[in-house]
Amino acid sequence: MRTVMDLLDQHDPRRGLFLYSSLIESPEFLSYRDLRARACVAVASYRAQGLAPGDRVIFPFHTSLDAIASFLAIVSIGALPFSVKTALKPGAGVDLAFLEVIARRYRATYAAGLGADDARALALRLLVRGGAVDGAVDRAPGLRPGNESDLLFVQFSSGSTSFPKGVPVTHGGLMQQLAILTTVDDRREGDVYASWLPLYHDMGLIAGMLTSLYAGNDLHLMPPLEFVRDPMAWLGLLSRVEATHTITPYFGINHCTKQLVLDDAPEIQKWDFRKLRSWFVGSDPTDYDVMMAFQKLLEPRGLRAETLLPCYGMAEAVLMVSGIDRAERPKVHVREDGRKFVSVGRLVPGFEARITREDGTICKDGELGEIELRGATMVGRYFEDSTVDFFNEGGYFQTGDLGYLISGEIYIAGRIGDRIKVNGQTLVSNEFELAVEALAFVRAGKSVVFQIEDRIMLLVEVPPEEAKAGRRRELIEAIVAQLGVKLRLADVLFIRSGQLKKTSSGKLRRRVIAEAYLRNEIRFIETSDFEPKRTDHRKEGANV
Template identity: 40%
Template sequence: MTDAHRRPPGRGLHFYETFDGTPHSLDHRELPERIAGHAAFFLDHGVRPGARVLLPFETSVGTIVSFLALIEIGAVPLSVRPFVLSTPRQAYQDFLGRVAAEYRATHVLHVPGLAPVDLPVPALPLPPPDARTPGGRLRAPHDGEIAFVQFSSGSTAFPKGIPVRHGPLRANLAMITRTDGRRPDDRVSSWLPLYHDMGLVGGLLSCLAVGCDLLLADPATFLFDARGWWEHMARERVMGTVIPNFAVDYSLRLMGAMEPEECAALDLSAVRAVYLGSEPVNLTHLRAFTTLLAPAGLRPDAFMPCYGMAEAVLLVSARPPGAGIRTVASPSGVEALSVGRPMPEFTVRVRDEAGVVCGENELGEIEIAGGSLADHYFDREAPLASPDGFYATGDIGFLDDGELFVTGRAGDRIKVNGRSLFAVDFEQEVERLPFVRSGRSVVAQRNGRVLVLLEADRTARTDPEGARDRVVTQLVRTLGVAVQVGDVHLLRPGQLPRTSSGKLRRRDAVEAHLRGEPAAAAPTAAAGPENSGGAVR
C-alpha cells in the first residue's frame, strides 16, 4: 500500500448500507493521508509501537482506517468480534475481559457498538472522521513485524491468538491474488465480517494490496437481502468474492423459486472467481444453485473450493478459476470435493493414526509446512510445528493426483463397520430431508453409538416418531449406516449452539444433551474461524 497515493481516482472502498443504495466511497489515494492522520491522533492519546489494542472490527470507514493506522504506528491490533445486540452482554464483556487479560491489552478501540458494554481496559476513542495529515505517506514495515493478531474460532476451546507478521501476510496476499488473477481494474464484493480471516485477508486486505475496487457491506445486509446481493454483483460487474458454503445454502433457500426468466434478467457473466471455503460444501446445494443461476451467466467453474486456516494467514490451497468442481470417491466411499493443489509455497502431507506418511488416496491427518505458516500462537513459546517443521491441522483428508481433499475434523470422525466417516457426511444427508434446514444438525459418536441432534420444523415435531424413522431410513439408504431410532433427537429451532462465525459447536451440543441440559443457542463471543476450507468444519 506504499503506492496508494499514486492510484487512480475513483478506485477504492465503497461501503453499502443497502445493495441498491448509493455507497459511501473512500479512494485508495486518500488512504495514506487518512491513515497518517488517524495514527497521529492515536499517538496523541498515548498509543505507542508494540501497544496491544483490542479492536472490535465493525464494518465501517472509521474502524478500517483505525486498524490500518494502528499498524502504521507499529501497535498490535487484536482483531475481535464486535458486540451485537443478539449477543448476551455479560458473555461479551467476559470475553473482552479474558482477551484483555491473557494478551495484556492496554486499550480497546471504542467503536460505536461498544456503547452499552463495560470495558475491561481504557477506551481509545475513534479519531474524528476528517482526521488526516496532508502529504502523509505510509512506511514499509519489515517482514518480521507483527501486523495484527487474529483468533481461532473457539469451537472447541477458548480462541487462540495467531500473530500475523508482515512477511507472511504479503506472501499469502500474493497467493490469493495470483490464484484468482486479480487486477487493479477488477471489482470485488464482500459482506463477510472483518474479524473473520476470510473477510479481512481474503476480502479487504487483498483488495488493498492490488488496488482494486472493494464493494463492502455488513453481514446483516446480506442476511436481509441475499437476492439483492446477487443483483448488486450483476449491476456492478463484480469479478469475484469470498464466501462460505452458508452463502450458497442461504441464497438457494431464498432464491430457489425464481423463474428462469427472472434469473436471465441478471447478468453475472463478469463473475469469474468465487472463493468457497470456511465450512463443508454441500455439493447438492451448490449444483442446484449453479443450475438456478445458469440463465444469469454464472458459470459453475467460477466457484473455487479452497482450504486454509488462520495459522497460515488464510489460503493454503484452491481450485483455480475455470477449473471447475472436481469430486472423487473418498477412501470411505463418500463423494469428496477437491480443494485444489496446495500453493507451491507450502508442503502438505497426510499421516495416518500410526504416524506413517500416507500415499495417494489414503486417509489421514493433514499436515502443512512452510509458506506463510505462523511460528507459534501469540504469547506462547511452544512452536506450532513439530520438530520436522510440519503443523498438524486436526483436519482429516487425502491427496489424489496432487490435489487435496478434506473430509472432516479428527474429532468428528465416526467409525462404523471399519469405515471412517465424518459428522458432516451424516449431517448433509440428514439435511436433505425437508423438515431439516441446512446447517441445523449435529451428529457425533459416543460409546459406539451414533447420536443425531437436529433442529426440526413444526410439522416434524408434531409427528416425532415419523420424523425419526425418516432420518434412520435416509442414513441407511445413503450411507449404509443403521442408526437407532432412540438416538435421533428433535430440537426446536435455535437450540444448537454456534461460534460467532456461525460454526456449530458440536462438542458443546452433544455434551449438553448427554447431561440432559438444553443447548445454549447464543453464539460465543469468539473471534474468526480457525480453518477456512471448502470441505472443513
C-alpha cells in the same frame, strides 16, 4: 517493503470501498486515497490519546469504514490489534467473557470499537476517533515502515475444539499471502470484488478486504447479517455491480441454493454473472452435488462452473494453502464406499503437505489421515503460547483436518475430532449434517451430529411449526440414502433456536454442544410422535 498504506496512495483515485448498511439503500463510498486520509486522521488522534508502538488493542472488527480506517491506523502506529468477533445482530453486545480472557491473557491495555461501558468493564482505555476528515491530509509523520518481520495483528484460530489461539501475522507473511491470493484469483486492473464475510475472520479480512486494498480494485462490502437475512439480494448485488470476484464458505452456497429453489421472482431473469471469474468456496467441507446444483440454477444467468474455486486455508497459514486451477471445473472423488469429497486443489507454491496415520506413518495416495503442513506463510508459532509446540518432530504443523491426497490434490473430509465410528467405518460429523441440510426444511448450519459411546446423536434447530410428525423419519432416511447408516429415532431431536454454538468463523463447536446435551441443558421441541426423555448422562458416565 511497501505497506498497504503505501499502496493506497498509488491506486486509481476513482477506486475504493462501497459499504452497504443494507441492500435496499445506496452504499457509502470512500476512495482508497480518502481511506488513507481518514486513517491518517485516526493515527494523529490515537497518538494524542497515548497509543504507542507495542501497545495491545482489543479490536472487535465491525464492517464499517471507520473500523477499517482505525485498523489501518493502529497497525501504522506499530500497536498490535487483536481482531475479535463482533455481535452479528445490532444491539446484541459483544462476548465480554471471551474478551476478558483475551485481554488478560495478552495483557491488552486499549480497546477500539467497543462501547464505553464494555471498555470500562474490561479495564481498557477506549480509543475514540476524533477530528474531521481532511481530504488534503497527505501523510501522517512517522508511520511504521514495512519491515518483513514486524508483527501487524493477531487473528484467532477457529476454536472448534478448544479455546481460540492467537495467530501472529507479520508484515512479510501478509504481503506474501496477498500476492498468492491475487495470483490465484487472477486479479486485474478494473476488477470488482464483493464480500459479505465478517472482517474479524481471515477470509473476510485478508481474502476480501486486504487483497482489494493491495490490488486497488473496487470493493463492495455488506454486513454478514444482511446476507443471512436475504441471500437473493446479495446475488442481485453481484449482478448489479458486475462483480468479478467474491468468496464464501460452503454454508453460503447452500443458503443461496435453497432460496433459489423456492424463489421465482422476476428480477432473477435480469441477473447477469458473465463477468464473475472467481468465486472462492472455502472454510467448510463442501457438498459437491449442492454446489453444482447452485451453478446449474444460475448457468442461464452466466455463472460458469469454472468460476467456482474450492480452496483450503487456515489462520495458522495466514490464509490460503491450496486451490483448484481457475481454468478447471470443481472436481469430485467418489470413494469405494460411495462417499464423495471435493478437491480443494494443489498446494500454492512454497507449501508442503503430507497425510499421516494415527501412529505418525505416512498414508498412501487416497488413504484418509491427518493433513500436516509446512513452508510458505505458516506462522511458526502461536502468539505468546509456550504450552503448544507448533511444529511436530518432523517439522510439520498438524492441522487437525482429516483428508487425503490424490495425484497432488487435497481432499478434505472434516475434522479429526469429529470422526464418527459406525459399522467398522470412519465417517465424519459434517457428512451427516450435509445429508440432512439437503432437505428443504433444514437450514444450512442448523444441524449437528456427535457420538456418545455407540449412539449417533442428531440435533436440528427448526422453528416449532416445522417440527412436524414424521419429519424425524425424513432426516433418518436422508442419512440412510447418503451414507447407508440408520440412526435410532430416539437419537434424532428437534431443538429450539440459539443453541448450536459456533466459532468466530462459523464452525460448529460440536464438543461444546455435546457436553451441553450431556448436562441436560438442551431445550427440545416436542412433537406429536415424540416426547424427548431426560436422562442423567453424567450418572451413566457417558463420554463424547
